[in-house]
Amino acid sequence: MAKVTYHVVAHDEGYAYRLGAVYSEAFATHAEAVRAARHAAGAQQLADGDAEISWQDEAGNWHHEHADGADRPQTDVVDDV
Numbered sequence: 001m002a003k004v005t006y007h008v009v010a011h012d013e014g015y016a017y018r019l020g021a022v023y024s025e026a027f028a029t030h031a032e033a034v035r036a037a038r039h040a041a042g043a044q045q046l047a048d049g050d051a052e053i054s055w056q057d058e059a060g061n062w063h064h065e066h067a068d069g070a071d072r073p074q075t076d077v078v079d080d081v
Helices: 030-045
Strands: 003-011 014-019 051-056 062-067 074-079
Touching: 003 030, 014 030, 030 074
Parallel strands: 003 074
Antiparallel strands: 003 014, 051 062
């Protein structure tokens, strides 16, 4: 099973969560960023139907994949602030 770790960090004059080299939107407070990271991590663990997903890598390239709704990663949130 894959493991995904979201990192809460200071970013863009506020706070954000980061997955790899990709940052979320900036949040005004640390608490908002932690809450958003926990929400994103929890949402990734929910089983659902199969889906087609698109995502952008750190180089700006878009990828399109088929996601098996039962193949959910293990998630974690680490507060790096």
